[in-house]
Amino acid sequence: MSDSTNRFGLLAEFDTPAETMVAAAKVRDAGFKRWDVYTPYPVHGMDAAMGLGNSRVGWFTFCLGCTGFTLGMLMIWYMNAYNYPITVGGKPNFSPMSSFPVCYEMTILFGAFGSLGGMLFLNRLPRWYHPLFNSDRFKLVTHDKFYICIESSDPKYNDAETRGLLQAAGSRHIEEVRE
């Protein structure tokens, strides 16, 4: 039992993206929740095979983009119309028209930080330690191998049955990964 306390999960290796996708669909259909596919590049169709919906990054982009636009308008109004009004040729001290280019750029600037920050936040990155890095073979995940890992914390996890499922899905190398 001392083994199971620091066990992270079962890591199954695959050689081709097609095999991995078929296997991922099987793991999804078996009802696992705490599992993931690891690939060297984004495999087209894998999100559907894993049963993932739409990513929520867009909300971060949207909210920060709106913030950028509003901040830009407020900043220009405060600086040129409120704190130190600069009157040029009898034109209004604040106009949304002449303020627009700057606010447009700020929308994009904040939106870009929202996209990157949202992606990192949702992925819980940076995280420089991961139990999978304990596996030597897992180094090939950024090279040419594909992996499916089912975590032992999944309620459906059962050492023998899960191993059988991954074997039946076509993996030729399965190893146990520890924390």
Next chain:
Amino acid sequence: MSSDAPSIEIPLPPKELQREPLVLHHRPLGWISNQIACIAEGPAPKWWWIAFIPSFLIMCVGAAMISYQVSTGVGVWGLMVPVAWAWDITNFVWWIGIGHAGTLISAILCLLRQRWRTSINRAAEAMTIFAVMCAGIFPMFHVGRVWFAYWLFPIPNANGVWPQFRSPLLWDVFAVSTYFTVSLLFWYMGMIPDLATMRDRAKSKLRQIGYGIAALGWTGSNRHWWNYEKAYLLLAGLATPLVLSVHSIVSFDFAVSQVPGWHTTIFPPYFVAGAIFSGFGMVLTLVLPLRAICNLQDVITVRHVELMCKVLLATGSIVGYAYGMEFFIAWYGGNPYELYAFQNRAFGPYWWAYWSMITCNVVSPHFFWFKRFRTNLWFVFAISIVVNIGMWFERFVIIVTSLHRDYLPSNWAYYIPSWVDIWTYIGTMGLFMTFFLLFVRFLPFCNIAEVKVVSEYGDPHHSLGGAKGGH
């Protein structure tokens, strides 16, 4: 599907209609990582030193020129009244324009699902960042007292005055600094998976730690890819209006003023097309030698080069059309000052600059109507350089010829650059090449992960990707 279902044969299209694959010779996934990553591994090859040392020395000359300018005053440049914007602003617009192809390749072609962008987008994005750095130098030192350059930004200062937000020059500050920041984010985000590849390949502790920190602990998890791809798409969607707005705003620096030859509404689209034109020229100038030296002909194929030539042809034609339309409106608009400005461009004292521009920008891209020229790589390389010379002349013509004939004929003058002008410009080329060579040496200059996506082994619906009965 049951095995006894009637098998449906889908015939392949005839050979001439089939597209060439984007990764030639059925290269496997591991080959792609090895071939691209090895450029940044091992001892630096001889060609790298041969390119790096002169670039670095030229950069030092540029630094010396800037030190001289700062310590002595902006008068060491050839600027005078009425030509108070000359080489510096020409170089600024030229460098910014070069940067634009990087964003075009990475963002607009991503939105348009042009899969051929994958092998050139990283180098093009790096080009963008370094080109914008070079561009920023010119207006920064043009202000004369560079230690007050922070007055351009809305930072509280001792005078208690804020920037004047109705000026296009201030819009430019925001546009260019946003452009630099967003390009950097886009470039870095696109590189995270490849930095993980470099981390996993690293042999020395130092490289493991360095690439490891930069890779942020990327595991290639599909739940991560899922958010990552969405964020990448959003960044592409943000960078596309950004790149169009940046050069539009750069053109506002001119178009919003009252100077004949500048005050035209055609400027924003015409500047954007010109920027993409020169940027693709620069991408070809950089990528053609690199693909030959690093043996990446299977990843950056002749088809890639041909497609870039077609973009040059299209944008070059837009630029040519804009030149014609400017002239037409100068005549049709009935404003004698505007017409004079244009006649003076073509037949005045700077006629040589105008006709160099026409030869380089309007004539040279039209060779690319023919496949024979598009596939002759030496010829393409030569034209890519000609295009950038032409685009430099375009900015010179717009800026200098419009200014040197002021409203008061007593002000009229002929602008000649000083040696400091010339060496500062050459120095920024050294800066650009130094940074680009360092990038090639330490970071994967092709997008390893994305090239895998477009390879046959990476396609889950291809028989080489393991699909049963795949095409």
